[in-house]
Amino acid sequence: MLLCLAGCGNIPKDPEGTLDRIRREHVIRVGRVEGGSVADASKWRQVLARLEASTSAKPVFRSGMLEPSLLDLKAGKLDVVVGGRFHEKTPWKTRVTLGPPIGRIETPTGATASHIVVRNGENAWIMLVQRETEAAGREP
Protein backbone atom coordinates (compact mmCIF):
# COMPACT_ATOMS: atom_id res chain seq x y z
CA MET A 1 0.00 0.00 0.00
CA LEU A 2 2.87 2.35 0.91
CA LEU A 3 4.55 1.78 -2.43
CA CYS A 4 1.23 2.39 -4.17
CA LEU A 5 0.67 5.61 -2.22
CA ALA A 6 4.22 6.69 -2.92
CA GLY A 7 3.32 6.86 -6.57
CA CYS A 8 0.63 9.47 -6.02
CA GLY A 9 1.44 12.52 -8.13
CA ASN A 10 3.06 15.69 -6.94
CA ILE A 11 2.85 15.15 -3.20
CA PRO A 12 4.30 16.76 -1.16
CA LYS A 13 4.12 20.34 -2.36
CA ASP A 14 5.82 23.35 -0.76
CA PRO A 15 3.46 25.74 1.08
CA GLU A 16 5.63 28.68 -0.03
CA GLY A 17 6.41 27.17 -3.43
CA THR A 18 10.21 27.10 -3.01
CA LEU A 19 10.97 24.23 -5.41
CA ASP A 20 8.55 25.52 -8.07
CA ARG A 21 10.11 29.00 -7.88
CA ILE A 22 13.66 27.62 -8.10
CA ARG A 23 12.71 25.64 -11.21
CA ARG A 24 10.83 28.59 -12.70
CA GLU A 25 13.45 31.28 -12.00
CA HIS A 26 16.50 29.00 -12.30
CA VAL A 27 18.01 30.51 -9.14
CA ILE A 28 18.85 28.91 -5.79
CA ARG A 29 19.43 31.57 -3.13
CA VAL A 30 22.25 30.17 -0.99
CA GLY A 31 23.38 31.59 2.36
CA ARG A 32 27.06 30.71 2.83
CA VAL A 33 28.44 30.67 6.37
CA GLU A 34 32.08 31.76 6.50
CA GLY A 35 34.81 29.90 8.31
CA GLY A 36 33.83 26.29 7.74
CA SER A 37 36.32 23.48 7.10
CA VAL A 38 37.58 22.70 3.61
CA ALA A 39 36.24 19.14 3.81
CA ASP A 40 32.74 20.39 4.69
CA ALA A 41 32.87 22.96 1.88
CA SER A 42 33.89 20.32 -0.63
CA LYS A 43 30.91 18.18 0.31
CA TRP A 44 28.25 20.93 0.23
CA ARG A 45 29.64 22.09 -3.13
CA GLN A 46 29.00 18.56 -4.39
CA VAL A 47 25.43 18.73 -3.09
CA LEU A 48 24.84 22.13 -4.70
CA ALA A 49 26.17 20.80 -7.99
CA ARG A 50 23.69 17.94 -7.84
CA LEU A 51 20.84 20.35 -6.97
CA GLU A 52 21.89 22.55 -9.87
CA ALA A 53 21.68 19.56 -12.20
CA SER A 54 18.30 18.37 -10.96
CA THR A 55 16.60 21.81 -10.97
CA SER A 56 18.44 23.55 -13.85
CA ALA A 57 19.00 26.46 -11.44
CA LYS A 58 22.21 28.33 -10.60
CA PRO A 59 23.21 29.00 -6.98
CA VAL A 60 23.47 32.67 -6.07
CA PHE A 61 25.59 33.05 -2.94
CA ARG A 62 25.23 35.49 -0.07
CA SER A 63 27.87 35.26 2.63
CA GLY A 64 27.08 35.91 6.26
CA MET A 65 27.17 34.77 9.88
CA LEU A 66 25.31 31.61 10.84
CA GLU A 67 22.40 32.94 12.91
CA PRO A 68 21.51 35.95 10.71
CA SER A 69 21.53 33.58 7.72
CA LEU A 70 19.22 31.15 9.48
CA LEU A 71 16.84 34.00 10.34
CA ASP A 72 16.83 35.05 6.68
CA LEU A 73 16.12 31.42 5.75
CA LYS A 74 13.17 31.32 8.16
CA ALA A 75 11.89 34.58 6.66
CA GLY A 76 12.02 33.12 3.16
CA LYS A 77 14.88 35.36 1.95
CA LEU A 78 17.14 32.35 1.34
CA ASP A 79 16.40 28.84 -0.01
CA VAL A 80 19.25 27.05 1.71
CA VAL A 81 22.12 27.76 4.14
CA VAL A 82 25.43 25.91 3.76
CA GLY A 83 28.61 25.71 5.80
CA GLY A 84 27.00 25.82 9.24
CA ARG A 85 28.19 23.37 11.88
CA PHE A 86 25.74 22.42 14.62
CA HIS A 87 25.85 20.62 17.95
CA GLU A 88 23.60 17.55 17.97
CA LYS A 89 21.32 19.22 20.52
CA THR A 90 21.12 22.60 18.81
CA PRO A 91 17.86 24.48 19.49
CA TRP A 92 17.78 25.39 15.80
CA LYS A 93 16.73 21.88 14.84
CA THR A 94 13.06 22.66 15.56
CA ARG A 95 13.15 26.10 13.94
CA VAL A 96 14.68 25.04 10.65
CA THR A 97 15.19 21.68 8.96
CA LEU A 98 18.71 20.30 9.16
CA GLY A 99 19.67 18.04 6.26
CA PRO A 100 21.61 14.78 6.70
CA PRO A 101 24.88 15.28 8.64
CA ILE A 102 28.11 15.98 6.77
CA GLY A 103 31.46 15.41 8.49
CA ARG A 104 30.27 14.35 11.92
CA ILE A 105 32.85 14.97 14.67
CA GLU A 106 32.64 13.53 18.20
CA THR A 107 33.72 15.98 20.94
CA PRO A 108 33.77 15.62 24.75
CA THR A 109 30.61 17.77 24.92
CA GLY A 110 28.74 15.91 22.20
CA ALA A 111 28.81 15.40 18.44
CA THR A 112 28.81 18.22 15.88
CA ALA A 113 28.12 18.02 12.17
CA SER A 114 27.77 20.30 9.20
CA HIS A 115 24.25 20.42 7.78
CA ILE A 116 22.66 21.92 4.72
CA VAL A 117 19.74 23.83 6.21
CA VAL A 118 16.33 24.35 4.65
CA ARG A 119 13.24 26.29 5.73
CA ASN A 120 10.68 24.27 7.72
CA GLY A 121 7.66 22.89 5.91
CA GLU A 122 8.97 23.21 2.34
CA ASN A 123 8.66 19.47 2.06
CA ALA A 124 9.25 18.92 -1.66
CA TRP A 125 12.39 21.08 -1.54
CA ILE A 126 13.51 19.42 1.72
CA MET A 127 13.11 15.95 0.17
CA LEU A 128 15.18 16.96 -2.86
CA VAL A 129 17.97 18.45 -0.69
CA GLN A 130 17.99 15.33 1.50
CA ARG A 131 18.10 13.02 -1.53
CA GLU A 132 20.99 14.91 -3.16
CA THR A 133 22.91 15.17 0.15
CA GLU A 134 22.64 11.42 0.67
CA ALA A 135 23.65 10.79 -2.95
CA ALA A 136 26.64 13.14 -2.58
CA GLY A 137 27.58 11.29 0.63
CA ARG A 138 27.91 8.09 -1.41
CA GLU A 139 30.24 9.78 -3.87
CA PRO A 140 34.01 9.66 -3.23
Next chain:
Amino acid sequence: MSEGIPDQLQGVMRRAERLEWWSIAWTISVIVIMGAAMGSSQTMKTAWIEDCLSLIPPAVFLISAHVERRSANARFPNGFARVPSLAFVIAAAALTALGGTLLVDSAISLISQEHATVAAVHVFGKEIWLGWIMVSAQVYSIVVPLVLGRLKLPLAKLLNDKTLFTDAMTQKANWMTGIAGIGGVIGIGLGYWWADAVAAGLISLDILNDGIRALRAASAELVDGAPRALDSCDIADDASALHAALDARFPGAEVHLRETGRVINAQIVGAAPPGDTLDPRDYWPGDPNRAWRLGRISFVLPSSDRGDVSEG
Protein backbone atom coordinates in the same frame (compact mmCIF):
# COMPACT_ATOMS: atom_id res chain seq x y z
CA MET B 1 -23.37 -10.88 45.87
CA SER B 2 -20.36 -8.65 46.07
CA GLU B 3 -20.78 -5.29 47.80
CA GLY B 4 -20.94 -2.97 44.83
CA ILE B 5 -21.77 -4.97 41.74
CA PRO B 6 -25.25 -6.52 41.59
CA ASP B 7 -25.28 -10.30 40.98
CA GLN B 8 -26.96 -10.12 37.58
CA LEU B 9 -24.23 -7.79 36.32
CA GLN B 10 -21.29 -9.99 37.32
CA GLY B 11 -21.05 -11.71 33.91
CA VAL B 12 -21.33 -8.45 31.97
CA MET B 13 -18.79 -6.87 34.30
CA ARG B 14 -16.28 -9.64 33.64
CA ARG B 15 -16.79 -9.21 29.88
CA ALA B 16 -16.22 -5.46 30.25
CA GLU B 17 -13.03 -6.07 32.23
CA ARG B 18 -11.68 -8.49 29.60
CA LEU B 19 -12.50 -5.94 26.90
CA GLU B 20 -10.67 -3.22 28.82
CA TRP B 21 -7.54 -5.39 29.09
CA TRP B 22 -7.69 -5.95 25.33
CA SER B 23 -8.29 -2.25 24.90
CA ILE B 24 -5.12 -1.38 26.82
CA ALA B 25 -3.05 -3.86 24.76
CA TRP B 26 -4.38 -2.58 21.41
CA THR B 27 -4.02 1.05 22.46
CA ILE B 28 -0.37 0.44 23.37
CA SER B 29 0.18 -1.03 19.89
CA VAL B 30 -1.40 2.11 18.37
CA ILE B 31 0.80 4.35 20.56
CA VAL B 32 3.95 2.55 19.40
CA ILE B 33 3.03 2.72 15.71
CA MET B 34 1.87 6.34 15.86
CA GLY B 35 4.96 7.34 17.85
CA ALA B 36 7.21 5.78 15.22
CA ALA B 37 5.45 7.67 12.41
CA MET B 38 4.87 10.95 14.28
CA GLY B 39 7.52 13.23 12.77
CA SER B 40 6.90 16.93 13.44
CA SER B 41 3.23 16.97 12.44
CA GLN B 42 0.96 18.76 14.93
CA THR B 43 -1.98 16.52 14.00
CA MET B 44 0.09 13.40 14.57
CA LYS B 45 1.33 14.77 17.89
CA THR B 46 -2.27 15.58 18.90
CA ALA B 47 -3.45 12.13 17.90
CA TRP B 48 -0.54 10.44 19.69
CA ILE B 49 -1.12 12.34 22.96
CA GLU B 50 -4.79 11.48 22.68
CA ASP B 51 -3.92 7.82 22.22
CA CYS B 52 -1.69 7.93 25.32
CA LEU B 53 -4.34 9.60 27.48
CA SER B 54 -7.00 7.21 26.22
CA LEU B 55 -5.29 4.59 28.38
CA ILE B 56 -6.58 6.40 31.48
CA PRO B 57 -10.32 5.48 31.26
CA PRO B 58 -9.76 1.69 30.82
CA ALA B 59 -7.10 1.69 33.55
CA VAL B 60 -9.36 3.64 35.91
CA PHE B 61 -12.28 1.33 35.06
CA LEU B 62 -10.25 -1.79 35.89
CA ILE B 63 -9.01 -0.33 39.17
CA SER B 64 -12.51 0.80 40.18
CA ALA B 65 -14.01 -2.60 39.27
CA HIS B 66 -11.41 -4.25 41.50
CA VAL B 67 -12.04 -1.90 44.44
CA GLU B 68 -15.82 -1.95 44.00
CA ARG B 69 -15.85 -5.68 44.81
CA ARG B 70 -14.30 -5.17 48.24
CA SER B 71 -16.53 -5.73 51.23
CA ALA B 72 -17.50 -2.93 53.58
CA ASN B 73 -15.25 -2.65 56.61
CA ALA B 74 -14.84 -0.49 59.70
CA ARG B 75 -13.07 2.25 57.78
CA PHE B 76 -15.50 2.14 54.85
CA PRO B 77 -18.79 1.04 56.47
CA ASN B 78 -20.81 2.02 53.38
CA GLY B 79 -18.74 -0.20 51.10
CA PHE B 80 -17.21 0.91 47.82
CA ALA B 81 -20.29 1.46 45.68
CA ARG B 82 -19.20 5.04 44.97
CA VAL B 83 -15.84 4.02 43.53
CA PRO B 84 -17.24 4.13 39.95
CA SER B 85 -18.26 7.75 40.64
CA LEU B 86 -14.68 8.59 41.57
CA ALA B 87 -13.43 6.74 38.48
CA PHE B 88 -15.87 8.72 36.35
CA VAL B 89 -14.55 12.03 37.71
CA ILE B 90 -10.96 10.98 36.92
CA ALA B 91 -11.86 9.81 33.40
CA ALA B 92 -13.87 12.98 32.74
CA ALA B 93 -11.07 15.21 34.07
CA ALA B 94 -8.53 13.37 31.87
CA LEU B 95 -10.71 13.87 28.79
CA THR B 96 -11.21 17.59 29.56
CA ALA B 97 -7.52 18.18 30.25
CA LEU B 98 -6.67 16.37 27.03
CA GLY B 99 -9.02 18.49 24.94
CA GLY B 100 -7.85 21.74 26.55
CA THR B 101 -4.15 20.98 26.20
CA LEU B 102 -4.45 19.98 22.58
CA LEU B 103 -6.57 23.02 21.71
CA VAL B 104 -3.95 25.39 23.18
CA ASP B 105 -1.18 23.48 21.40
CA SER B 106 -2.95 23.71 18.05
CA ALA B 107 -3.76 27.40 18.54
CA ILE B 108 -0.09 28.15 19.28
CA SER B 109 0.95 26.28 16.13
CA LEU B 110 -1.56 28.19 14.04
CA ILE B 111 -0.77 31.63 15.51
CA SER B 112 3.00 31.12 15.24
CA GLN B 113 2.48 29.79 11.68
CA GLU B 114 4.54 26.67 12.29
CA HIS B 115 5.18 24.87 9.02
CA ALA B 116 5.43 21.14 9.72
CA THR B 117 8.37 19.42 8.08
CA VAL B 118 7.34 16.03 6.75
CA ALA B 119 10.25 14.77 4.70
CA ALA B 120 11.17 11.35 3.28
CA VAL B 121 12.09 8.00 4.81
CA HIS B 122 13.49 4.90 3.21
CA VAL B 123 11.40 1.73 3.25
CA PHE B 124 12.97 -1.37 1.68
CA GLY B 125 15.44 0.89 -0.09
CA LYS B 126 12.72 3.05 -1.66
CA GLU B 127 12.26 6.70 -0.77
CA ILE B 128 8.75 7.36 0.54
CA TRP B 129 7.24 10.60 1.79
CA LEU B 130 6.80 10.22 5.59
CA GLY B 131 3.26 11.58 5.20
CA TRP B 132 2.17 8.29 3.60
CA ILE B 133 3.58 6.37 6.57
CA MET B 134 1.67 8.75 8.87
CA VAL B 135 -1.55 8.14 6.92
CA SER B 136 -1.04 4.35 7.19
CA ALA B 137 -0.47 4.66 10.96
CA GLN B 138 -3.60 6.81 11.24
CA VAL B 139 -5.64 4.18 9.37
CA TYR B 140 -4.51 1.58 11.94
CA SER B 141 -5.30 4.03 14.75
CA ILE B 142 -8.85 4.40 13.36
CA VAL B 143 -9.69 0.70 13.09
CA VAL B 144 -8.75 -0.24 16.67
CA PRO B 145 -10.87 2.36 18.55
CA LEU B 146 -13.72 2.04 16.04
CA VAL B 147 -14.08 -1.66 16.90
CA LEU B 148 -13.41 -1.27 20.64
CA GLY B 149 -15.78 1.68 21.02
CA ARG B 150 -18.63 -0.25 19.39
CA LEU B 151 -18.02 -3.21 21.68
CA LYS B 152 -17.88 -1.07 24.83
CA LEU B 153 -21.00 1.00 24.26
CA PRO B 154 -23.64 -1.76 24.82
CA LEU B 155 -21.76 -3.02 27.90
CA ALA B 156 -21.63 0.52 29.33
CA LYS B 157 -25.40 0.80 28.88
CA LEU B 158 -26.05 -2.60 30.46
CA LEU B 159 -23.85 -1.76 33.44
CA ASN B 160 -24.93 1.88 33.54
CA ASP B 161 -21.22 2.56 33.90
CA LYS B 162 -20.27 6.13 33.12
CA THR B 163 -16.52 5.44 33.17
CA LEU B 164 -16.97 2.75 30.53
CA PHE B 165 -19.25 5.08 28.59
CA THR B 166 -16.68 7.90 28.78
CA ASP B 167 -14.12 5.37 27.62
CA ALA B 168 -16.31 4.48 24.63
CA MET B 169 -16.60 8.23 23.90
CA THR B 170 -12.81 8.53 24.11
CA GLN B 171 -12.55 5.74 21.54
CA LYS B 172 -14.94 7.68 19.33
CA ALA B 173 -12.78 10.79 19.73
CA ASN B 174 -9.76 8.66 18.81
CA TRP B 175 -11.11 7.40 15.51
CA MET B 176 -12.42 10.86 14.65
CA THR B 177 -8.93 12.16 15.40
CA GLY B 178 -7.59 9.57 12.98
CA ILE B 179 -9.85 10.74 10.17
CA ALA B 180 -9.11 14.44 10.80
CA GLY B 181 -5.43 13.52 11.15
CA ILE B 182 -5.37 11.95 7.70
CA GLY B 183 -6.93 15.15 6.38
CA GLY B 184 -4.23 17.19 8.12
CA VAL B 185 -1.35 15.12 6.74
CA ILE B 186 -2.78 15.12 3.21
CA GLY B 187 -3.25 18.89 3.63
CA ILE B 188 0.47 19.25 4.40
CA GLY B 189 1.21 17.15 1.32
CA LEU B 190 -0.89 19.49 -0.82
CA GLY B 191 1.04 22.48 0.54
CA TYR B 192 -1.56 23.78 3.01
CA TRP B 193 0.61 24.26 6.10
CA TRP B 194 -2.38 25.37 8.20
CA ALA B 195 -4.37 22.17 7.48
CA ASP B 196 -2.37 20.29 10.09
CA ALA B 197 -3.03 22.74 12.95
CA VAL B 198 -6.66 23.35 11.92
CA ALA B 199 -7.37 19.58 11.85
CA ALA B 200 -5.73 19.19 15.28
CA GLY B 201 -7.74 22.16 16.62
CA LEU B 202 -11.06 20.74 15.39
CA ILE B 203 -10.27 17.40 16.98
CA SER B 204 -9.39 19.15 20.26
CA LEU B 205 -12.70 21.05 20.29
CA ASP B 206 -14.63 17.79 19.96
CA ILE B 207 -12.62 16.15 22.74
CA LEU B 208 -13.02 19.20 24.98
CA ASN B 209 -16.78 19.19 24.41
CA ASP B 210 -17.04 15.50 25.39
CA GLY B 211 -14.82 16.13 28.42
CA ILE B 212 -16.81 19.11 29.71
CA ARG B 213 -20.08 17.20 29.30
CA ALA B 214 -18.68 14.23 31.22
CA LEU B 215 -17.22 16.51 33.91
CA ARG B 216 -20.59 18.23 34.41
CA ALA B 217 -22.32 14.86 34.84
CA ALA B 218 -19.56 13.66 37.19
CA SER B 219 -19.84 16.85 39.29
CA ALA B 220 -23.62 16.45 39.51
CA GLU B 221 -23.08 12.95 40.87
CA LEU B 222 -20.52 14.15 43.42
CA VAL B 223 -22.89 16.75 44.88
CA ASP B 224 -25.73 14.22 45.06
CA GLY B 225 -27.59 15.69 42.11
CA ALA B 226 -30.41 13.74 40.49
CA PRO B 227 -29.09 10.77 38.44
CA ARG B 228 -27.84 11.89 35.04
CA ALA B 229 -28.11 10.08 31.70
CA LEU B 230 -25.07 8.23 30.41
CA ASP B 231 -24.73 10.35 27.31
CA SER B 232 -25.76 13.82 28.49
CA CYS B 233 -26.21 16.10 31.50
CA ASP B 234 -29.99 15.58 31.44
CA ILE B 235 -31.70 13.61 34.18
CA ALA B 236 -31.73 9.90 33.31
CA ASP B 237 -35.01 8.58 31.86
CA ASP B 238 -35.22 5.72 34.34
CA ALA B 239 -34.66 8.16 37.23
CA SER B 240 -37.48 10.40 35.98
CA ALA B 241 -39.79 7.38 35.71
CA LEU B 242 -38.84 6.26 39.22
CA HIS B 243 -39.43 9.77 40.57
CA ALA B 244 -42.88 9.86 38.98
CA ALA B 245 -43.75 6.39 40.34
CA LEU B 246 -42.65 7.31 43.87
CA ASP B 247 -44.51 10.64 43.66
CA ALA B 248 -47.67 8.75 42.76
CA ARG B 249 -47.14 6.19 45.51
CA PHE B 250 -46.34 8.71 48.25
CA PRO B 251 -48.41 11.83 47.46
CA GLY B 252 -47.38 14.90 49.42
CA ALA B 253 -43.93 13.51 50.24
CA GLU B 254 -40.66 14.81 48.82
CA VAL B 255 -38.76 12.33 46.65
CA HIS B 256 -34.96 12.71 46.60
CA LEU B 257 -32.98 10.58 44.16
CA ARG B 258 -29.21 10.40 43.99
CA GLU B 259 -26.78 8.17 42.20
CA THR B 260 -24.17 6.08 44.01
CA GLY B 261 -21.93 4.56 41.41
CA ARG B 262 -24.23 2.64 39.09
CA VAL B 263 -27.24 2.44 41.45
CA ILE B 264 -29.90 4.96 42.46
CA ASN B 265 -30.72 5.58 46.11
CA ALA B 266 -34.11 7.08 46.89
CA GLN B 267 -35.16 8.98 49.99
CA ILE B 268 -38.83 9.69 50.68
CA VAL B 269 -39.15 12.68 53.02
CA GLY B 270 -42.45 13.07 54.83
CA ALA B 271 -43.84 9.55 54.46
CA ALA B 272 -43.84 6.41 56.55
CA PRO B 273 -42.61 3.16 54.98
CA PRO B 274 -45.48 0.90 54.02
CA GLY B 275 -45.43 -2.31 56.01
CA ASP B 276 -46.16 -4.63 53.11
CA THR B 277 -43.39 -3.79 50.62
CA LEU B 278 -39.85 -4.24 51.82
CA ASP B 279 -37.87 -4.93 48.64
CA PRO B 280 -36.65 -1.87 46.67
CA ARG B 281 -37.26 -3.87 43.46
CA ASP B 282 -40.98 -3.59 44.09
CA TYR B 283 -40.74 0.17 43.67
CA TRP B 284 -38.98 -0.01 40.30
CA PRO B 285 -41.40 1.12 37.60
CA GLY B 286 -39.63 -0.11 34.47
CA ASP B 287 -38.00 -3.27 33.11
CA PRO B 288 -37.64 -5.76 36.01
CA ASN B 289 -34.23 -6.76 34.63
CA ARG B 290 -33.06 -3.23 35.41
CA ALA B 291 -34.55 -3.21 38.93
CA TRP B 292 -31.01 -3.50 40.37
CA ARG B 293 -30.70 0.21 39.51
CA LEU B 294 -32.68 1.05 42.65
CA GLY B 295 -30.21 0.09 45.33
CA ARG B 296 -31.86 1.45 48.46
CA ILE B 297 -35.00 3.31 49.48
CA SER B 298 -35.23 5.11 52.80
CA PHE B 299 -37.96 7.05 54.53
CA VAL B 300 -37.93 10.17 56.71
CA LEU B 301 -41.05 10.21 58.86
CA PRO B 302 -43.26 13.29 58.84
CA SER B 303 -43.77 13.38 62.65
CA SER B 304 -41.53 14.97 65.29
CA ASP B 305 -39.99 11.62 66.19
CA ARG B 306 -38.68 11.21 62.69
CA GLY B 307 -35.81 8.93 61.91
CA ASP B 308 -34.51 7.08 58.89
CA VAL B 309 -35.83 3.64 58.19
CA SER B 310 -34.03 1.69 55.57
CA GLU B 311 -35.39 -1.18 53.63
CA GLY B 312 -33.50 -3.53 51.41
